Amino acid sequence: MKVAAVQRILGRVAAVVTLLLIRATCADVLPDDRADLFYSKYSGGGMDITGESAAVNKKFTENIAAQVNYFVDHVSGASIDVLSQASQIRDERIQKSGTLEFVHDKTTYTASYTGSVERDYRSDTASIAMKQDMFGDLTTLSMAFANSVDKVGENNGTAFVPLITWLGHAQSRSYDIDWSQILTKNLIAGVNFNVITDNGYLANPYRSIRYLDPGTPKGYSLGSQVYPDTRTSTAIQGELKYFLPYRAAITGSFRYFRDTWSIVGKTFEVDYTHPISNVWILEGRFRYYTQNHADFYSDLFQYADEYRFEGRDQDLAAQDNYTIGAKATYAFLPNGWKMFKRATVTFDASRITFHYKDFTDIKDYGLPQYQPGSEPLYQFNATVYQIYMSMFF
């Protein structure tokens, strides 16, 4: 599927649908005003990432609302790739976003901007979206378009004295169509469809390929990854949510993904939500993900420059992973306090187990213990904690 053809046809469809949406009639409601404070901690694979965020969602009139979000990630440690070839890292990512929402009858229009800055990576994303309720509000159809421009660099200095070399730009365009449908008094269904096209510098500069090199102590050497400079991916997700005979909900979803790098990914997820009176909402979830490797991926190439495109990024390897997660939300201030009508605090914990099927663990074992290619397959566990407070006003 050619990128230009996809963009041209999707652009025409978006224009037609925009005109149709504008003439739609009936009335939608903007969400309540709220402020959120968020803290997260990710630990796994040699990495520690903490994140803090603040977000405010404010209605100015019954038709216009704005959201702002400030997010900071602090990264320390180093993944398996970095351990096998470079020094540890310490970095910070700051992401700022702003969104404007406008409601006209049954249509909600959204425009947003997100800027993300790291020492060696910058990303700017602009997006527009439309949401339309129809068929007596049984159906909600949304369309979104996002355009991202990224500047990709590499730190050739140290964690504390960086020396950034800018390698190039990458552009990404994302097209979404989401459909939510009330099926019965207890059952809703959703279908999410997404196409993303990328072009430019798409490789990760901190990851390397390796190839057999019998003259070296380890029997292999490392080299630069060379990725194709275009990628188009398609993903479709179907989900069902059912209100059980007692007050609880169960959700099941399946996502199918494929791209022009020959990656096919499948995601299965189930989620159970159980409130206790109007004070607690408890949630448990299980997620399973599996994918095959990209067509230019290899854990060990036979010699330098064996192929035109070569990658050994663990994201491109065949893998599966399991996530078990739990979330508890506690509602407080039921009678309000000062300007706030009510508030909630949420604690969320996830445990993810990653198994790679053709990506080996080549971190430094000291003396060579393994023949190249016979190293153990890499696997690791990660934990993700999130705590956040939401105040509604």
Next chain:
Amino acid sequence: MRGLRPVLLAAIVLMTAACSNMQPWVKPYERDKLADPIMAWDRDAISSGYLDHIREAREGSRGATGSAGGGCGCN
């Protein structure tokens, strides 16, 4: 490209039918359970966006989850 056409066609048909007088088979007064907060697709957008960002940095798949983030997650 052919795979996209049925989806886009369905979207256009649904949009053009938006203002018809079709009667809902689930009446508004029958939607109390669907209006319960536990039936929301995504109660916490910041949290789910953060989890999506973690996954997209470690998996080959992306998209169709209803949220997005910036940055590379390179290391």
